[in-house]
Amino acid sequence: MRLLLLLFCLxxxxxxxxxxxxxxxxxxxxxxxxxxxxxxxxxxxxxxFTIRTERGExxxxxxxxxxYTNWQFNTVQSRLxxxxxxxxxxxxxxxxxxxxxxxxxxxxxxxxEEHENxxxxxxxxxxxxxxxxxxxGIVRVPFSKGEWKVTENKSGxxxxxxxxxxxxxxxxxxxxxxxxxxxxxxxSFKNLKELLEGxxxxx
Numbered sequence: 001m002r003l004l005l006l007l008f009c010l011x012x013x014x015x016x017x018x019x020x021x022x023x024x025x026x027x028x029x030x031x032x033x034x035x036x037x038x039x040x041x042x043x044x045x046x047x048x049f050t051i052r053t054e055r056g057e058x059x060x061x062x063x064x065x066x067x068y069t070n071w072q073f074n075t076v077q078s079r080l081x082x083x084x085x086x087x088x089x090x091x092x093x094x095x096x097x098x099x100x101x102x103x104x105x106x107x108x109x110x111x112x113e114e115h116e117n118x119x120x121x122x123x124x125x126x127x128x129x130x131x132x133x134x135x136x137g138i139v140r141v142p143f144s145k146g147e148w149k150v151t152e153n154k155s156g157x158x159x160x161x162x163x164x165x166x167x168x169x170x171x172x173x174x175x176x177x178x179x180x181x182x183x184x185x186x187x188s189f190k191n192l193k194e195l196l197e198g199x200x201x202x203x
Contacts, residue, residue: 021046024182030189032182040165047162047185053196055121055152059112061196062123065091071191073184076103081131087112090128094138104168106141107131123148139170162189 021033029050034043051058061067068078074096082090094105107128114121125146134140146164153159162185 025186027186028190028193030186030193032185034181037165040167042165042167043181045164045166045181045185047160047189049160049189049193051158051160051193051196052156053158054156055114055158057196058150058158059087061192062110062112063087063089065089065093068093071188071195073187073191081107087114090131092132101172102137102139102170104141104170105135105138106144108144119153120149120151122150139168141166142169143167160189 021035023031024034025032031048033046033048035046037044061071065078065080069075072078072093076094076096078091078093080089080091084090088109088111090107090109092105092107094103097103109126109128111124112121113124125144127141127144129140129142144164144166146162149161149163151159164185
């Protein structure tokens with residue numbers, strides 16, 4: 001069943017059906033775009049940025065999910081559910097929401113795909129909401145799917161393009177989600193850059 005879900009997720013196009021990307025935020029060399037899609041009322045999100053780090057350091061940061069509270073926007077808790085391989089995990093994540101909106105949680109499958117001697121690699125994420133029981137008072141995110149496309153050059157600079165589609169579930173006005181959709185990616189990747197590069201390298 002899990003294999004079928006993986007194949008289904010990988011076949012879904014990550015580029016939006018509508019390629020009319022709108023720049024929503026451009027700060028600290030991080031650019032966040034949104035675009036309408038034909039298959040969701042929620043906008044697709046794209047973030048472009050560069051980061052100077054080693055591949056292994058980035059992988060370590062992403063695989064240590066217990067530290068997500070240090071850099072992912074509004075993350076309350078994050079913990080490992082299953083380690084499938086050194087480059088593939090399933091984890092639980094809870095995100096805080098302003099009152100009166102209920103917190104959201106996600107069960108995320110993360111897989112790193114890389115090829116020997118290639119400067120390019122991908123990091124895939126998709127939700128598996130039925131793996132664990134829903135908690136009282138928290139809304140389970142029914143769908144999310146993301147992809148990192150990363151290219152590194154010989155000097156250690158990585159160019160990252162991150163795209164994501166998410167349905168937060170529950171009762172949240174669509175206009176509010178779309179209005180604030182650029183905030184989370186900006187702060188998450190700003191924090192990630194500071195953790196990996198340090199405050200001096202960012203300047």
